[in-house]
Amino acid sequence: MNTEYKNDQNVDVSPEISPGFVPAIRLVNNIDGSCSFEEGTMPTLAHINASVFWISNQTEEWEKKTHVAPRKQYVVTIKGTVRFKVTDGSTFVIEPGIILLAEDIEGEGHSWDMIDSEEWTRLYIPMAENSDDFFTPATRVL
DSSP states (O other): OOOOOBOTTOOBOOGGGOSOEEEEEEEEEOTTSOEEEEEEEEETTOOOOOSOOEEEOOOOGGGGSSBOOSSSEEEEEEEOOEEEEOTTSOEEEEOTTOEEEEOOOSTTOBEEEESSOSOOEEEEEEOOTTOOOOOEEOOOOO
């Protein structure tokens, strides 16, 4: 797969030499059906294939309970702070500036609740099928 892209100014923005990164957290399915997450980054300026997106500040009833992602998608928080919880009880916080990759489309899923706000405004961008999600897991030193 070719992961090298050029922007309009012909600047190389391949993930390997991107000029910067933003924090990201990816929700994933485990073999046993549980859901977990991993912290990492996404490169800035990488062109991600997308043909549709939508914005929401509403919460549907099914979202208030533990659920799986309805599709693999990026969730970009514009306003609000949200605490996510996965199968083993671990939590993480998403706020503006942190990209969520919701890739837990099977199994037990995740839940979330808002922190210190009553509105979560977010942008949903479905991932193109069979494409690179551009997520780089953080390396941990033990």
